[in-house]
Amino acid sequence: MDHKFEWLEHRTTTPDGVYRTLRAAILDGTVPPGGQLREAHIAADLGISRSPLREALTKLEEEGLVVKIPFRGAFVVEVSPRDVAEIDSVRLRVEPYAAELSAEALRGPERPQLMQTVEDLRQATEKNDIPASIDAHLRFHRLFYDLSEHGVLQSLWNGWETKLRLYLSVDHRTYGDNLHELVVEHERLAAVALEGDVDTFRQELAAHFPSGLRGQTGDQGERAPRRA
Secondary structure (H helix, E strand, O other), X not given: OOOXXXXXXXXXXXXXXXXXXXXXXXXXXXXXXXXXXXXXXXXXXXXXXXXXXXXXXXXXXXXXXXXXXXXXXXXXXXXXXXXXXXXXXXHHHHHHHHHHHHHHHHHOOOHHHHHHHHHHHHHHHHOOOHHHHHHHHHHHHHHHHHHHOOHHHHHHHHXXXXXXXXXXXXXXXXXXXXXXXXXXXXXXXXXXXXXXXXXXXXXXXXXXXXXXXHOOOOOOOOOOOOOO
């Protein structure tokens, strides 16, 4: 199935402008995981040449959102339920530790940054801006890893982020008119992180991704959406 691409801002033919347009189309679900990005159709929709489009696709490939298959074209990367369940099962164990290591910084100079991610999430959900809500959602969780000053934890997050971004592009849309629930959930996580309550943080986190908690990594059937 082909998708109609439209400019989301002032028209531009630069590779960066094309990149932003395609990235938004991937994250808002216009092109779902596994969907093909047909160069000829996109170039015609946007009124551009192939050169900036190919640069944009290369950048998306470097970001891990797109895979190029020889003689077939470019496709949005697919993330399986097993991928998400495996990530969740590990996050449940290491993210509370990251929160514990980052607690002092979060209660001090970095507290405004934590609260700003929640506010950014709130603003995005009020506008029903799925790509912006995903960005804020991931920045919230990444903050614990970044501020932990623990290299292994940071590497783990870096390895997961693109898969989580693609999964959330589907998951956020399952909220429908209740996308604001995300804000409430992350307000609770922020509160217990600031209190330094690791056990409660783990419990709140577990409530957001039950598939990871159950460890059902071998089940390829339908799963309840994860939220964190």
